[in-house]
Amino acid sequence: MSATSARPEPSSNLRQTLATLPRDTRDTLFLLGVIAWVIAPQVAHLPWWSSSLAAALLLWRGILSWRGQALPSRWLLLGVLAVAVGATLATYRTILGRDAGVALIVLLLALKTLELRARRDALVVFFLGFFTMLSNFFFSQSLLTAIAMLVALMGLLTALVNAHMPVGRPPLLLPLCTAGMMAALGAPIMLALFMFFPRMAPLWGLPSDALTGRSGLSGTMEVGNVAKLALDDSVVMRIRFDTPDHAAPPASQLYFRGPVLSEFDGRQWREPTPRQDPWLGQWSLPPQLRVQGEPLRYTVTLEPHQRPWLMVLEAATEKPALNGFNLFMTPDLQWLSTRPITDVVRYSAESYPDFRHGPTRMSDALRELALLPANSNPRTVALAQTLRADPAVAQGGTPALVDAVLHSLRTGGYEYTLEPGLYGPDSADEFWFDRKAGFCEHIASSFVIVLRAAGVPARIVTGYQGGEFNSVDGYWTVRQSDAHAWAEVWMQERGWVRIDPTGAVAPGRVGQFQRLVAPQGVFGQAMGSVISPGMVQHLRAVWEAANNHWNQWVLNYTQSRQLDLLKTLGFIAPSWQDLVRVLGGLLGLAALLGAAWTLWERQQHNPWLRLLARTRQRLAQAGLIVPDSAPPRTIATQVQAQFGDDAQALCAWLLELEQLRYAPPPAAPRQLRDLQRRWHRLPWPATRPS
Template sequence: MSLMAGPWARGRAAIERLPREARDTLFLLTVIGGIVALQVARLPGWTSALTAAVLVWRGWLAWKARPLPRWPWRVALTVLAVALTVMTHRTLLGPDAGVTLIVVLLALKTLELRARRDAYVVFFLAFFTLLTPLLSSQSLATALGTLLAVWGLLTALVLAHLPLGRPPVWQAARTAGAQALAGAPVMALLFALFPRLPPLWGIPTDTTIGRSGLSGQMQVGDVARLALDERVALRVAFPDGVPPREALYFRGPVLRVFDGRRWRPLHGPDAATDVPPALVREDAALHAAPAAPAWRYQITLEPTLRPWLPTLEWTPASPRLVAGAAAGIAPQSTPDGQWWLPRPVTDVLRYEGVAQPPQRLGTDAARLALQVDRELPPGYNPRTLAWAQALRREVGDASPRALMEAVLRHLRDGGYRYTLEPGVYGRDTADEFWFDRRAGFCEHIASAFVIALRAMDIPARVVTGYQGGERNPVDGLWTVRHSDAHAWAEVWLPGEGWVRVDPTAWVSPDRTVSGERLAPPPGPVAAALVRVDPRLLASVRALWDAANQRWNDWILDYGPTRQLDLLRRLGLTAAGWQDAARALGVALAVLATVGVLALAWRWPRRDPWQRWLARAARTWARAGVIYAPPLTPRRLLAAIAASG
């Protein structure tokens, strides 16, 4: 504690010795730095570096009381920023290029912060920039950061309106906080009653930026990188009880077309287009009626910028979208059990479904319909193909189930490992897994397993999604993270249809039975947290996840339907957004009337000294004393003396 007290005290004393203008400038620069930090993840690297350099430069000039740079510097930096924006985004239009440019221009504007007018321009530009993080995220963390930045900007604005003296920053912050709290009821009213117009409520996001979550395709290494991501992918509520952990498979894209390096779906928005039409045929038996038991569930899906809807296996009926910008849109299905929307999921989406694990699925599928699930590209993985044929001869005239079980026993007994860091695979990924590395993540294992079965003429495919998760003890919801991303296999067996087989469970049973996740080597921050009680960290994370879910429930899910329900509970007629607009107009009129009445009540009230002075002036006026306005004690006294 004493080690920190000295530098802290010296730094505070140095700031207190600064001129008023320098202190306020440094505070404003700090607030602007916080605004930029809210969207560093979305900005190009050069933008963050250039912005930080400009803000530090401007802060050094204020600290040292140096003159601001002349116009050639500002023009050169502006041209550089525009050129780099065009090089990065290939345009100056669109949300990404616009955000990049406005952030840099905000920083550059501080280099001409001389007069109060310049300060006001910076304030309003900063408020506008503060809206840009909400284009990409409306999460609780973004909202809290935005709220803190608004408070800082209001504090700087209050300081700008107190030009005399040296008012403390904390005093201005208190005034700004009080003003913000005074306006909070109006903000709550606008949030509750401002009409939710579906075409406008939800901002489209550029789908060319990097994506988190599952992709519509799989190449060795993709899912392994997702295992490092501890962000929440989805939250699940089970009204009738949680299924067994080994049944918690949330189905995503089904990958059936393999080109030697990449797996692609046969159906859906990312479907392969180079498959012969004869192989795209499907048999209706792939959707045989499922059987009991059934599990009802509700999923809150975080934005993925992908159209896929992860659903609990098997969900035969269409999920019902109940909240989010896409609510009311009917999901589409593919013959292999995937559900997807006609547009990417760009905001929090909530939907309900019923899973009914089948006893038989696709038992009558024709051989031609399954041909695509037998196909392998020529020239790839020759050792795997030779080994699979040798294994088939060794097992003899056995059934496809016996051959599949022989491959699984080889996985279990062959010394294979489940690891987060298998290294970079080469051209023949299955050969490297089976014979060289003998280690991989779930996608390596599933891909190599399916290739081996196809080499024995057994229909098989890769399924990607999420598996497992953890129960949040605070709200009881099942939290599934991006680190739960998983890949498994489905095998078609005569008389049984499509059967889920998770080869990873034969290499690492803890992954699917107890939900154990792999963890990357700890970094500096993680190493520092090792000394913290794990139960405390788990509790903090559970509380944060529960708070995020409440934020989703109360704020992000407040759409047109819930708004009209609120109006009906208040006893108002609510059939559309027009009724909400009328209710908002009436409420604002009432507030305006109350405000006018309050001002009218306070208007006649003046300072007692002023009332006494006016009373004295009226008394002397009756005695003939005339004074020149405005009324002041000195003028009244002079008039009395002059009248004799």
């Protein structure tokens, strides 16, 4: 055999090294690994210096433990603490609030690991670890975060149980099993608290931070912004239609209305400025919403987007059913809340696909929506004048003008693309005459500008169009990649009319749920070659269905759903007081069951003690009286002194019995049963005649 083949594998060397580590080193490395797991999800929300410093501190502590070196002095740790607090103050201008507090608690947890000199220090680390684990939910309550924190909980419980096993070198599997038993015993109480503890406004809170930015629609639009959203595949909302098989209406009706942009400064579109208090919904143009036909009923589960608007299909006449929020509709048919949506919310709504809205007669306020900045897009202005001068357009009015512009989009060689390049200040000129390529907001903006240049009131509506059906749970999923921009044109006697010019360039975008897909990276291409696209799509549908159930039954388990649960239990008009009574009854029952179990267990003899008592009784029959307080080793010494070498097997059995009590192996129950069987086959000394 060659020298190369005889060389041990690195993995086997690592396993041997870990197996020979001192227990303190092994336990410390395990605890550091658990802490790193707890901190890891925070990296995306912490400043780079905080994550780097926490990682360096944990690595430093691990090296010290591996090498068996002394811990640093307290003065050095105080210096690092001062740097951490100073950096937190410099970054956040405070040490209070959610973001600053989490950054500081992460650093304190990492620093405390360098003070693990006594059990008291270990307990502080454990409690800091539990608090840091909970702080992950300040930023995300997703199913993935919950799974990760459940693993962290089991790791911290295992380390805590292991710290209370000071004798011997128990394998980590033993405290893990104990931690799992503790979690299983506490699960029913946790479930009762979750289901019946009244959902009320929190009685405490951290000082509010600035709302964290999140990709999504905005109250402004600069050409190119919506195209960036198409690269984001995150979920915006999930919809369940109250129709047979939860089927969606035709694609031409799936327009989820968001911000309406009517003010244009030459580069950027903005929402209109309200004439009075925006929360009262008083603008200069009333909505004058007119609907007909049957409404479409549906339920929306909206992800937090840190904005005040709710997404509903056009057009909803009644306030969406959302408890705890003050809602109102703007004159632009957009439903708003008086506070941002910072958590997952679920609401029901009714929308009328067949509707008209807005004034039917021209007014000064409408004329303002036909204005353009001076010297803006001169070639587009000239194009509008040319179209307006056409006899057919002059005779047909605004509808004929709209048809003419749409005809130009269909026949002019225009392209729908995610990568049209950077547009300059005269974006409409570049789109109509130079690039002839763009995403939905390029097309909508250029369309509205040419209409305004012809003197027609027009504006841009942003929102989401379309969606994807999940056959696993029957919900429609709308993503950021479904973000869309379309136009509204004012027409005499009709009011505002939706016109989607993107459909003229790419009919599949609106009519067949076709989306532009961003180019895949190297990893995505490699995965596509290993796993079939159908399998990937199915796995994605299953995971999103699981996420949806998490949102529906956990994150959106509100007080109204608690009261509905009480109704199913027989309460006629349940209230939060009934929730307290039910919860108190369940907790009282759990306490009684626990007390009964404790009393029953106390009445049972420990199997080990019972076996030792039987041994003393058998030796007493042979003439050796052993005190009740004597341990097995003392009994073995007395047996050896009285019966000599004939009792060697009995002495060895007694020593095994003692080892099972004070240094139990992983398979302790099995070994106890083996000792009980062997007890009957032992060569006991002859019984002394009475």
